[in-house]
Amino acid sequence: MEMNRQIKRSKSLRTWNKYKKLVYLMLVVLLIIVVIIIGITKAVGGKKEKETETTTPETTQETTTEEPTTEEPTTEEPTTEEPTTEEPTTLATEIVKTPVQEEFSNESFYDDAVFVGDVFVSGMDVYGYLKKSKLVYGEGWTTGKASNAVSTISATNANKVFLEIGLNDLNTGKTGAKVFESYQELVNDIKKALPNATIYVVSVFPVTTGFEAKENTGVTNKEVTALNELLSTMEGVTYLNVSASLSNSDGSLVDELSSSGYNIKSTYYGFILNLIAEMCQ
DSSP states (O other): OHHHHHHHHHHHHHHHHHHHHHHHHHHHHHHHHHHHHHHHHHHHHHHHHHHTOOOOOOOOOOOOOOOOOOOOOOOOOOOOOOOOOOOOOEEOOOOOOOOOOOOOOOGGGGTTEEEEESHHHHHHHHTTSSOGGGEEEOTTOOHHHHHTTHHHHHHTTOSEEEEEOOHHHHHTTOOHHHHHHHHHHHHHHHHHHSTTSEEEEEOOOOOOHHHHTOTTOOOOHHHHHHHHHHHTTOTTSEEEOTHHHHBOTTSOBOGGGOSSSSSOOGGGHHHHHHHHHHHHO
16 A cells, blocks of 8 residues: 555656646746736726826906996987978979070960969960960969969869969068068968979069169069079979070070060060970970
8 A cells, every 4th residue: 555655656746747847837927927917907097097187177267347337328219200291392304595486386285284473474364375264363463462362273173383473572672582481381372272283383584684773673683583592492393494594694684575674575475385385394
């Protein structure tokens, strides 16, 4: 029995001696592997700790020291002014011609018209240029007297109303500005009476220098010009500057057009009426 044990021990020793180097080598390798694994684990852990460090961001905030505005809000009421519906002045095409004696060729243009005025309008009746039913006038008429005849003007049912008046107003010594006020009242009255009619304001004709120089006349061509300038700005009418064809360079009436210095000769009525029709068309 003892011999058998020795034999087995001797065999084991031989086996150990044969493989002990290999075992030692394997243990060394295993130890190295363990060391490497431990080193890697520590390295990875340290890296993760660095990555998870939380850096507190800088929270410096800029402080604005601007003071708030203390401006009072406006309390102005909104404008409630209604827009004007008044039509602006219409200036008919200004046609300036040298006066000539010619036939009245535009009578049909006045079929639906009425003329309101003084001496010039009365001449249309006296000389037979237009029917009396188309004329509303009176000797020595002023704008105020014409306003008293608005019912007569309305009764014509005219679509065109031509006003040639104002000279007698000026002859009383009134200024062009003062006459314009009463002229405006006349126009307003006619608008109410004939709201669908077109109102044409014919410029007030000047007088000759000879008539202006008379002691018993109150008319001056300076005030005629002033009145016409105001009439050209009147709203809601069509202004006809006929005087431009009847005047000299100084604003006075051409002498050959009148025998009295203020009325127009019958032979020039055709020229003036044709000119008015041409300016309106």
